[in-house]
Amino acid sequence: MPEEFIKVCKLSELENKRGKSFSLDGETDIAVFRINDKVYAVENTCPHNHSHVMHEGMVDKNLYVSCPIHGYQFHLETGKVPPDFNIVSSKLDTFKTKIEDGDVFVEKKKKKFKFFDW
Numbered sequence: 001m002p003e004e005f006i007k008v009c010k011l012s013e014l015e016n017k018r019g020k021s022f023s024l025d026g027e028t029d030i031a032v033f034r035i036n037d038k039v040y041a042v043e044n045t046c047p048h049n050h051s052h053v054m055h056e057g058m059v060d061k062n063l064y065v066s067c068p069i070h071g072y073q074f075h076l077e078t079g080k081v082p083p084d085f086n087i088v089s090s091k092l093d094t095f096k097t098k099i100e101d102g103d104v105f106v107e108k109k110k111k112k113f114k115f116f117d118w
């Protein structure tokens with residue numbers, strides 16, 4: 001089955017090294033980050049307490065975004081916590097992105113049902 005991408009915004013609407021939240025297809029809350037000429041998309045819901053805040057997180061030089069509430073970090077490409085962070089094993093869901101003619105597209109995934117994150 002071919003991948004389906006949804007346009008979320010223009011690249012020029014994203015501030016460098018900052019996140020912005022979008023509703024993908026009206027049901028999936030995502031956080032999109034522009035880091036120079038690349039764009040990353042992760043789920044916007046922090047797995048720690050299910051707050052929709054990841055778009056407000058700061059990104060470090062290693063591409064880890066910190067949740068603004070308690071500071072847990074997740075990698076923008078893998079969604080994983082840092083290797084030395086052994087408090088949680090959960091991760092953020094990540095989404096493929098692409099930029100075409102100045103527009104940012106994010107992969108639409110089939111909805112997964114989660115019982116627990118921890």
Ligand code: FES
Nearest residue numbers: 046048067070072
């Ligand atoms: S709510 Fe995100 S780290 Fe606690």
